[in-house]
Amino acid sequence: MADGFARSDFTPKVEAELAATWDKVKGRVTPLEWQIHAPLIARINRLKREKNAVILAHNYMTPEIFHGVGDYVGDSLGLAREAARSDAKIIVQAGVHFMAETSKVLCPDKTVLIPDLRAGCSLASSITGADVRLIKQRYPGLPVVTYVNTTADVKAETDICCTSANAVQVVEWAAREWGVDRVILIPDEFLARNVAAQTDIKIIAWQGRCEVHERFNAQDIADLRAAYPGAEVLAHPECPEEVLAASDFAGSTAAMIDYVVTRQPRQVVLLTECSMASNVAADAPGTQFLGPCNLCPHMKRISLENILEALEKEQYEVTVDPAIADRARLAVQRMIDLPPPATPARYDLVKARHHVDVELI
Ligand code: 13P
Ligand code: SF4
Secondary structure (H helix, E strand, C coil): CHHHCCHHHCCHHHHHHCHHHHHHHCCCCCHHHHHHHHHHHHHHHHHHHHHCEEEEEECCCCHHHHHHCCCEEECHHHHHHHHHHCCCCEEEEECCHHHHHHHHHHCCCCEEECCCCCCCCCCHHHCCHHHHHHHHHHCCCCCEEEECCCCHHHHCCCCEEECCCCHHHHHHHHHHHHCCCEEEEECEHHHHHHHHCCCCCEEEECCECCCCHHHCCHHHHHHHHHHCCCCEEEECCCCCHHHHHCCCEECCHHHHHHHHHHHCCCEEEEECECHHHHHHHHHCCCCEEECCCECCCCHHHCCHHHHHHHHHHCCCECCCCHHHHHHHHHHHHHHHHCCCCCCCCCCCHHHHCCCCCCEEC
């Protein structure tokens, strides 16, 4: 059981086995912490092999999870794609509950586990399936595009899902398919506003917010630019419009990582969750990561200890009513079946600087 792990389990064999992982995390994890983490990582990786399990880890996981036990690490779109093609028997979702539900919807025959059932999301809890039914009554004939940060119940009422990596592409696809010039994009108001700034399609939005990204503001960026004139500023599209307008680049978590690894900026500001900088640092040795960043309390519920416990006890199993899952799958699969963006979404910030109104429900 995870609680039984101590520094005495940090044997020379474990140390040697995980030398490459230590190399990745040593800038962000202290040697003392490593003596606790390494035996847990070794045990988790053994159990994965024994049980034919795979760990799908979001980019916001802490570095010891991201580099130590994640079989696949990525953004929401990448995690959904990976779940769909996995042939493991068990999926452990190192992320939040809506991600585990998405995996279950795509893989109804697999056991999907989440290490802590309380790992929620302020966007997912901002809207219900009943809300979407009312929206559809109010706007008959318009396609409903739903951000994946929603429950399966909401996805089941939806025509197609999107993530921060493909939202513009999905909205434009839906408008073409339905032959309309207005699309409902729910529940993240800021994502909707940021998409509206990049397309001629009119957007109808819900007033959901990410509690992590809504806290950034343009003053943060102005202060950082004054202190570090050469720093490049990257923002997640769940941030307010004023933040994207003042940034150099915006994209999904995977797109931000790609930007940093490819361009190796001297100084960078990642306006997103704090673990992003810790995780990408290993692949950008010359880059200095500047604040601010905010912690997602839901993502931070996941730890090596509860991942190990999840595998040992095969808990906590995530289930979705099959009737709901069948309908939700259509929306998620439609998104997955669209061709992947040639490069990760690159927001056109020249266009995004012009404020475009959205209709708020
Ligand atoms: P990404 O899809 O960009 O990884 O974002 C997921 C998320 O929850 C961001 O807050
Ligand atoms: Fe939800 Fe925001 Fe946390 Fe992402 S960062 S899981 S959108 S609360």
